[in-house]
Amino acid sequence: MLNGYDDRTDIGFGFRTDAEIAYDYRDRSQQQRLIQQRCGDLGWKVPAMLASVAGDDDFYFDRINQIRMPCWSRGRVVLVGDAGYCVSPLAGLGGSMAIIGAGRLAAALERYPDDHASAFRHYEDELRPFVEQIQQRAADEGMSTMCPADEAELAARDREIAAGHMGW
């Protein structure tokens, strides 16, 4: 993926595996080798993109994760955003969810100014169904859109985009 802006271009590589792969999250060279192994023999602009990645000090590598906590608060500690309910980059909404969550928490604390336990419960009761809906959509549609499993899923995705059914 190439995301062009006025003064820079973000380069993104993604690949999908049948099972979780082991890697050292502090070892950038190992992570870059993994990308090279997966994408090295692709054509198009990929060799130039890989060359850029090799010299990039802003390199970032991770699994696609979601956080699904059974409860968002304990005592006086409460979670907002990715810490409580990361929806993953596949949702394209994580930043929005963090801002919405902060707003909802502030509103709940305003509603129950002397009772943080009720405020935290209200915040979670109100927001959790929406979060779960976004997470499920990311796991289903987001995954098949951003990381199609096979050629058939890729072709189906491209047909949807060509028909204007997706905002990607």
Ligand SMILES: Cc1cc2nc3c(=O)[nH]c(=O)nc-3n(C[C@H](O)[C@H](O)[C@H](O)COP(=O)(O)OP(=O)(O)OC[C@H]3O[C@@H](n4cnc5c(N)ncnc54)[C@H](O)[C@@H]3O)c2cc1C
């Ligand atoms: C590749 C990628 C693409 C994405 N694209 C989009 C997109 O297009 N649209 C969108 O809305 N969202 C997107 N997201 C998701 C979005 O970035 C996150 O959901 C959002 O940043 C979550 O905000 P947050 O404040 O909850 O957490 P964060 O932004 O992770 O903020 C947490 C902060 O806490 C700091 N921190 C951690 N531990 C400690 C500590 N012990 N002490 C002090 N500070 C600490 C961290 O350094 C960080 O600054 C994307 C994410 C990724 C990874």
